[in-house]
Amino acid sequence: MKIVVLKFGGTSVGTIKKIKKVAGIIADYRKKNFKVIVVSSAMSGVTNELVKKSREISENFSDTEYDVLVSSGEQVACSLIAGSLIHKGLKSRSWLAWQIPILTKGLHKNSRINKINKNKILNYLKDGGIPIITGFQGIDDEERITTTGRGGSDASAIMLAKFFKAQKCIIYTDVEGVYTTDPNKLKKAKKIKVISYEEMLEMASLGAKVMQPVSIQDARLNRINIEVKSSFVKKSGTLITKRSNIINNKIITGISSTNNDAKVSLIGVKDKPGVAASIFKPLSKKSINVDMVVQNISANGKETDLTFTIKSEDLNKTKKIILENKNIKFRNLLLKDGVSKISIIGVGMITTPGVTFRMFQTLANEKINIQVISTSEIKISVLIDKNYTKKALKALHKEFKLDN
Amino acid sequence: MKIVVLKFGGTSVGTIKKIKKVAGIIADYRKKNFKVIVVSSAMSGVTNELVKKSREISENFSDTEYDVLVSSGEQVACSLIAGSLIHKGLKSRSWLAWQIPILTKGLHKNSRINKINKNKILNYLKDGGIPIITGFQGIDDEERITTTGRGGSDASAIMLAKFFKAQKCIIYTDVEGVYTTDPNKLKKAKKIKVISYEEMLEMASLGAKVMQPVSIQDARLNRINIEVKSSFVKKSGTLITKRSNIINNKIITGISSTNNDAKVSLIGVKDKPGVAASIFKPLSKKSINVDMVVQNISANGKETDLTFTIKSEDLNKTKKIILENKNIKFRNLLLKDGVSKISIIGVGMITTPGVTFRMFQTLANEKINIQVISTSEIKISVLIDKNYTKKALKALHKEFKLDN
Numbered sequence: 018m019k020i021v022v023l024k025f026g027g028t029s030v031g032t033i034k035k036i037k038k039v040a041g042i043i044a045d046y047r048k049k050n051f052k053v054i055v056v057s058s059a060m061s062g063v064t065n066e067l068v069k070k071s072r073e074i075s076e077n078f079s080d081t082e083y084d085v086l087v088s089s090g091e092q093v094a095c096s097l098i099a100g101s102l103i104h105k106g107l108k109s110r111s112w113l114a115w116q117i118p119i120l121t122k123g124l125h126k127n128s129r130i131n132k133i134n135k136n137k138i139l140n141y142l143k144d145g146g147i148p149i150i151t152g153f154q155g156i157d158d159e160e161r162i163t164t165t166g167r168g169g170s171d172a173s174a175i176m177l178a179k180f181f182k183a184q185k186c187i188i189y190t191d192v193e194g195v196y197t198t199d200p201n202k203l204k205k206a207k208k209i210k211v212i213s214y215e216e217m218l219e220m221a222s223l224g225a226k227v228m229q230p231v232s233i234q235d236a237r238l239n240r241i242n243i244e245v246k247s248s249f250v251k252k253s254g255t256l257i258t259k260r261s262n263i264i265n266n267k268i269i270t271g272i273s274s275t276n277n278d279a280k281v282s283l284i285g286v287k288d289k290p291g292v293a294a295s296i297f298k299p300l301s302k303k304s305i306n307v308d309m310v311v312q313n314i315s316a317n318g319k320e321t322d323l324t325f326t327i328k329s330e331d332l333n334k335t336k337k338i339i340l341e342n343k344n345i346k347f348r349n350l351l352l353k354d355g356v357s358k359i360s361i362i363g364v365g366m367i368t369t370p371g372v373t374f375r376m377f378q379t380l381a382n383e384k385i386n387i388q389v390i391s392t393s394e395i396k397i398s399v400l401i402d403k404n405y406t407k408k409a410l411k412a413l414h415k416e417f418k419l420d421n
Numbered sequence: 422m423k424i425v426v427l428k429f430g431g432t433s434v435g436t437i438k439k440i441k442k443v444a445g446i447i448a449d450y451r452k453k454n455f456k457v458i459v460v461s462s463a464m465s466g467v468t469n470e471l472v473k474k475s476r477e478i479s480e481n482f483s484d485t486e487y488d489v490l491v492s493s494g495e496q497v498a499c500s501l502i503a504g505s506l507i508h509k510g511l512k513s514r515s516w517l518a519w520q521i522p523i524l525t526k527g528l529h530k531n532s533r534i535n536k537i538n539k540n541k542i543l544n545y546l547k548d549g550g551i552p553i554i555t556g557f558q559g560i561d562d563e564e565r566i567t568t569t570g571r572g573g574s575d576a577s578a579i580m581l582a583k584f585f586k587a588q589k590c591i592i593y594t595d596v597e598g599v600y601t602t603d604p605n606k607l608k609k610a611k612k613i614k615v616i617s618y619e620e621m622l623e624m625a626s627l628g629a630k631v632m633q634p635v636s637i638q639d640a641r642l643n644r645i646n647i648e649v650k651s652s653f654v655k656k657s658g659t660l661i662t663k664r665s666n667i668i669n670n671k672i673i674t675g676i677s678s679t680n681n682d683a684k685v686s687l688i689g690v691k692d693k694p695g696v697a698a699s700i701f702k703p704l705s706k707k708s709i710n711v712d713m714v715v716q717n718i719s720a721n722g723k724e725t726d727l728t729f730t731i732k733s734e735d736l737n738k739t740k741k742i743i744l745e746n747k748n749i750k751f752r753n754l755l756l757k758d759g760v761s762k763i764s765i766i767g768v769g770m771i772t773t774p775g776v777t778f779r780m781f782q783t784l785a786n787e788k789i790n791i792q793v794i795s796t797s798e799i800k801i802s803v804l805i806d807k808n809y810t811k812k813a814l815k816a817l818h819k820e821f822k823l824d825n
Contacts, residue, residue, distance in 0.1 A: 033477040067497065073437040074501055075508035082507065085500035085515050089493040093471065096489035097478055103486065104479035111489050115519060116564055160520055 018142065020183040021051045024152065024174035027061035028191035029248035030094045036060075039248055040101035042189070043147060047107065052142045054177055056152040057098055058170040059090025080125035084154070084164045088114075091151035091170070099149045109147040112138065114154045114162070119173070121155035121163045128163040130155055130172060133180040150177065171232035179239040186241050188228060189248040194255030195220060195227050197419040198272040203410045205420045209270060210253075213260040216270045219362045219396045233257065260364055268365035268372060269417035274406050275358040277329040278308065280388065283339070285348025288321040295344045296323065303338060305331045309358060309398060311389050320348070324389055326400065329354050356388065357403035361413060362396045373397055379416045383408055422546065424587040425455045428556065428578035431465035432595035433652035434498045440464075443652055444505035446593070447551060451511065456546045458581055460556040461502055462574040463494025484529035488558070488568045492518075495555035495574070503553045513551040516542065518558045518566070523577070525559035525567045532567040534559055534580040542585070554581065575636035583643040590645050592632060593652040598659030599624060599631050601823040602676040607814045609824045613674060614657075617664040620674045623766045623800045637661065664768055672769035672776060673821035678810050679762040681733040682712065684792065687743070689752025692725040699748045700727065707742060709735045713762060713802060715793050724752070728793055730804065733758050760792065761807035765817060766800045777801055783820045787812055 023043060030036050039057075046053045058064075067087050071078040095111040102109035117137060121128035138148050152170025157163050165172050171188060178186035193208055195217065200206040212220070214237035221230045227245050236243050236257065246254025286292055293312070300307055310325040327335055332354055339345055366372040376397055380387060385408065389400040401409060414420055427447060434440050443461075450457045462468075471491050475482040499515040506513035521541060525532035542552050556574025561567050569576050575592060582590035597612055599621065604610040616624070618641035625634045631649050640647050640661065650658025690696055697716070704711055714729045731739055736758055743749050770776040780801055784791060789812065793804040805813060818824055 033474060036478065070437060070497075070501060071504060074440065074505045077508070079504045079507040082500040082504040082515060085517070086497060086504070089496045089500075092493045092496070093474075093490060096486040096493075097474060100475060100483045100486040100490070101478045103483040104481070111486060113489070113566075162517075 018052045019050065020054060020142070020181050021046060022054045022056060022174050022178040022181070022183045022186040024056040024170060024186065024188050025058065025098075025248060026170065026188070026190040027058040027064070029189045030057055030059075030098065031061035033097070035248070036094070036097050036101055039098060039189070040105060042248060043098070043102060044105055044107060047147060053147050054138070054142070054181060054183065055098065055147060055149045056170055056174040056177060057091060057094045057149060058152050059087075060094050063090040063093070081161060084125050084162045088151065088154040088162050088164055091153055095149040095151050099147075102147055102149075107147060108145050109149060110141075112141075112148045112150045114151050115156045115160065117150070119150075119155035119176075121157055121165065123163075125161075125163055127166045128155060128157070129165065130176040133176060135180055138181070169229075171228050172235060175232050175235045175239070175241060175243075178241045179235070183241070185244060186236070187244045187246065187254075189246060190227065191247065191249070192227060192245075193247045193250060193252055194245050195257075195271070197270070198410055198414055199274065202274065202407060203414055205411070205414055207419060207421075209255050211256045211258060211263050212270055213263055213364050214257060215260065215395055216362050216364055217257045219360070219393070220271050220273055227255075263364075267363065267418060268369045269361045269363035269419065270365070271362050272410060272413050272417070272419070273360045273362065274410055275308070276403070276406075278326045278356050278358060278400075278403070279329045279332040279335075280324060280326050280351075280353040280356045280400060281332075281335060281339070282322060282324040282351040282353075283345075283347040283349075284322050284351060285320045286323050287346055288319055293323065296339070299338050299342050299345075300327075300335060303334060305335055305338075309389065309391050309400065311391055326356065326358065355403045356400050357406040357409075358398050358400055359406070359409050359413065360396050360398040361417065363417075364395050366395060366397070375416060376413065379412050380409060383412050385409055422456050423454065424458060424546070424585050425450060426458045426460060426578050426582040426585070426587045426590040428460040428574060428590065428592050429462065429502075429652060430574065430592070430594045431462040431468070433593045434461055434463075434502065435465035437501070439652070440498070440501050441505055443502060443593070444509060446652060447502070447506060448509055448511060451551060457551050458542070458546070458585060458587065459502065459551060459553045460574055460578040460581060461495060461498045461553060462556050463491075464498050467494040467497070485565060488529050488566045492555065492558040492566050492568055495557055499553040499555050503551075506551055506553075511551060512549050513553060514545075516545075516552045516554045518555050519560045519564065521554070523554075523559035523580075525561055525569065527567075529565075529567055531570045532559060532561070533569065534576060537580060537584040539584060573633075575632050576639060579636050579639045579643070579645060579647075582645045583639070587645070589648060590640070591648045591650065593650060594631065595651065595653065596631060596649075597651045597654060597656055598649050599661075599675070601674070602814055602818055603678065606678065606811060607818055609815075609818055611823060611825075613659050615660045615662060615667050616674055617667055617768050618661060619664065619799055620766050620768055621661045623764070623797070624675050624677055631659075667768075671767065671822060672773045673765045673767035673823065674769070675766050676814060676817050676821070676823070677764045677766065678814055679712070680807070680810075682730045682760050682762060682804075682807070683733045683736040683739075684728060684730050684755075684757040684760045684804060685736075685739060685743075686726060686728040686755040686757075687749075687751040687753075688726050688755065689724045690727050691750055692723055697727065700743070703742050703746050703749075704731075704739060707738060709739055709742075713793065713795050713804065715795055730760065730762060759807045760804050761810040761813075762802050762804055763810065763813050763817070764800050764802040765821065767821075768799050770799060770801070779820060780817065783816050784813060787816050789813055
């Protein structure tokens with residue numbers, strides 16, 4: 018069976034008019050002799066509205082009931098899509114996660130899909146039906162409804178593609194694909210035709226909000242080709258696939274930048290095992306997300322300097338935690354708000370020497386000072402003053418030939 | 422186990438504030454050492470909103486998907502109530518119909534509860550939990566979601582009371598109980614303390630919208646005591662119970678009246694078997710609800726006159742059907758809009774002679790002409806000009822001592 022999984026995000030099914038459009042997209046795939054499995058999110062705004070209701074009941078609203086509450090949104094969207102296809106004369110029906118069932122493991126509000134019972138859906142596909150499956154949810158061992166966390170419909174789609182050995186998983190969303198950089202920040206940003214899982218993972222981690230990193234990782238592990246595209250325009254999107262499928266003549270695939278970061282430097286930290294943990298453990302406990310971490314080589318073998326970035330909004334909280342925690346020892350604390358992390362990403366840099374130099378030279382030419390540097394196999398990140406973000410993006414985008 | 426079933430209608434759970442109030446009512450019952458089973462409708466307005474969405478997709482929206490769509494409303498309400506009770510420190514959880522399961526028979530959109538699996542709920546009650554069960558729905562043999570028609574949460578409550586042998590079923594709604602007549606039409610209307618199933622059935626059929634007749638009938642057949650009361654005020658409501666439980670010194674329990682009725686008379690209809698059917702079949706097919714039907718004894722043994730009432734809005738449609746249907750034969754067709762049906766209801770009339778006379782005399786004193794008369798064991802209905810409705814209600818309410 019030639020199976021394709023189509024996943025529609027909340028904005029794609031945000032109104033009845035859009036749902037009808039989505040039904041048209043599904044019908045087109047059906048005509049191409051694909052067996053189509055559809056996964057849908059809740060209509061945009063619905064989940065937030067339900068979460069708001071739960072908070073009005075209690076700031077500590079029960080996790081199990083939260084899952085029952087918010088999972089209703091996908092039920093509504095799926096029945097409307099199925100109804101729309103039936104109206105078009107197609108055989109379709111909604112499949113709620115418990116009816117399949119989709120089994121999950123882990124905590125409520127944050128489960129992971131563990132197993133999908135294939136029998137019913139396979140029979141339904143063989144009978145020519147188009148199943149419309151509720152994303153973002155499953156049931157646990159006790160038949161209680163679970164959800165897979167925000168953005169979890171992508172995870173549902175990837176896992177369905179895996180279990181049903183789909184040829185492709187198409188993620189329909191409100192953007193046309195993945196861009197070389199944020200089009201809101203740089204007009205010359207271009208849609209990327211094809212990108213590797215690894216590059217996409219870096220892009221997602223760095224704020225390209227097209228897909229959750231966990232779903233990209235699942236796709237990578239299961240070698241599932243993903244296409245990210247818009248449900249509003251008839252244009253091809255971005256294909257996310259394995260490296261060997263990509264004939265790339267560009268060294269750099271994309272450039273990302275963060276906003277509203279702050280830099281924290283601890284000067285004169287004891288250079289011994291467990292020190293970093295003693296610093297990050299209390300921050301983690303208070304849900305402060307530490308991003309970039311850089312530690313220099315110890316000059317005298319006794320002390321070192323540790324720098325990390327956090328969101329600007331967490332700066333005061335972080336300062337308080339560091340100053341009040343007696344286990345964190347250092348000589349001096351430097352705090353700097355208003356920094357931005359610029360990252361260039363590309364598998365091409367593995368085989369191309371001099372990329373680092375070209376990045377630094379480009380920034381130097383623009384008289385942009387580099388505060389901190391961090392590199393991985395396919396990514397180079399630098400911290401700069403946030404006022405130079407656009408300037409840096411523009412220069413790097415040109416330097417690495419992403420403008421055309 | 423001393424079990425009570427509490428059912429909350431849409432207006433009772435219409436806002437978060439009201440849901441918190443409902444949680445308070447449930448907690449109070451729990452304190453009285455009752456095992457409490459809760460059934461909830463969707464938050465008011467939600468079901469209509471969902472139905473509207475389905476109609477925007479298609480005027481012939483799939484019945485099976487309709488059930489999936491609208492049943493989501495109860496899921497939301499139940500999780501919020503359970504969450505609110507958990508917040509109060511009580512053991513509670515939502516139970517969706519499929520989790521119990523509640524099994525139904527019949528068509529989608531209009532199923533009837535056939536069986537309720539008691540094990541899980543009984544164990545949960547024994548463990549001290551308060552189950553919050555989605556009303557209005559169940560699953561069929563194929564595990565597809567079904568609904569029991571509008572107002573179906575009452576039916577769910579009655580069936581739960583039956584299967585769990587509850588001592589009482591309390592229907593919380595937005596009115597304080599059942600009244601001697603519509604308080605909007607007559608200020609002197611009084612709340613009825615206790616009423617028999619049979620009287621309540623007549624009242625419900627005649628437009629007292631407190632409960633659906635089918636649920637009252639289910640309660641009657643299973644001898645379940647129902648209390649109808651308001652979730653907004655702490656006052657006792659109306660007890661609906663079997664006749665033998667009622668010590669009633671009133672002949673008449675209530676008076677009802679209809680609005681916007683029209684009268685259709687077919688003069689000179691052949692007096693032979695199958696004639697009435699030939700008239701009402703095409704009307705039924707077009708979903709025209711025929712209410713009062715009166716046929717006079719045939720004067721000459723060959724012809725008779727047939728009169729029935731319908732809603733005013735159906736008058737033109739009815740006229741067209743009768744005139745266009747060749748199987749309906751008559752000499753003359755009389756149509757009259759603007760009639761009202763006034764009914765007095767009471768088991769007391771069985772043992773009290775002269776009730777009919779008193780009713781007719783009271784109307785005669787007010788110079789109100791009676792157009793058609795129809796009686797049953799515990800009800801007398803007359804058709805009058807609708808302009809005299811209030812006058813008739815006032816006079817009859819006084820005559821049968823319902824004013825005090």
